[in-house]
Amino acid sequence: MGEIHTVTLVLEAAALYGATGVLFALAFLTVGIGRIDPGARGSGLGFRLTILPGVVALWPLMLVRWIVGGAPHGGDARDDKGVR
């Protein structure tokens, strides 16, 4: 029974994380994304739906990017904001 309780707890935590990610993604994909990446301004629904799973999975990182703003660090070869 202990294993069932532990696994249930972990899965519930994962579900909570995912649900939070979905709520965050709604705000991020409508408002935040254009603020952290100019290339996303004016992009269509198809692109936003394409990156939706990643936003849900990595929402804490995107939240930090949204709050802090600016280009990512750590050796990015791109030194400007041109996007394709």
Next chain:
Amino acid sequence: MAATYTPVHWNRHKKIYDLGIGAGIALYIGVFIAVASATGSASANTSPEILIISALGACAFFMLHVILAIGPLARLSPAFLPLLYNRRHLGVSFFLIAFSHAAYATIWYHAYGVLNPLVSLFVSNPRYDAIGSFPFESLGAFALLIFFVMAATSHDFWLNNLSAVVWKSVHMLIYPAYALVVLHVLLGAASGHGGSALYVWTVAAGFAAIVTLHVTAGVVQYLRDKSHERMIAVGWIDAGPAREIPENCARVVSVPGGEGIAVFRYDGKVSAVSNRCAHQMGPLGEGRIVDGCITCPWHGWQYDPATGRSPPPFVEKVATYDVRMASGRVFVNPKPNALGTPAEPAKIG
């Protein structure tokens, strides 16, 4: 190339590539089911559902090997470069097949009890100390989690917003995930899920092929680097006779401890730029000059060979290198200029 993001930058080649992936998947699953049914390798107790689960799993496993083989094969021979261009599409397709396998298996084996199917998946078999009945499903589940993160971050948006280093690190997780999948398959065979000797040997041969390809590609690259180390001892790098570089193509030379240099021949002159595309560090030297611009073979990013700058409105830059001609041979200063610095092309006498 486009100024704003789109889901996929479709072109004719990508459509053909994706059609090939779809046809290959359908063919593999169809042949798998037909052969398993005809040869009796599916036992009398094997239901159609289990056969489909097996076919999806085997197809995903095969696709994973293809994905892992493309990189070293392309380094060993340019003939494999077309497979490399849209590898991300193959990766996402692989994830969808692997996910289908996992979802169908979870429903089939765990959805008809009193427990939540996902809870059942992890607790129904607690024998982590027994090889013959190891809960191999959990290994597959963890690998699938890694593949999900990789597939979900395959768009250029993630490369730009996670940074190239973080993005590459995330996608290098394919190797531990591959190890988990190999164990998932072998331990699954050991506990009676498809475990003939031929099956196990096939898995071992696939693993050996992937390891051999990677080691071979690494050794070849090492030998190329050593050869160029000798040249740099005399200062500028001898990139060989200019006439041996095909028109609008490049020869790649290496700098010890540095990055490769792509020496392009075009319009009766030569120019040298970094071999690494600013996008995903793609091998510019394996691309061609199209409409006057070096065009990366991976995703088509372009640069002026004399300045290392992308044509407007794009603003990406790569490093340029000074070049000169002597007795018909191209010599390159191994010290890179700043990104996007114009370097006078050397005229081929």
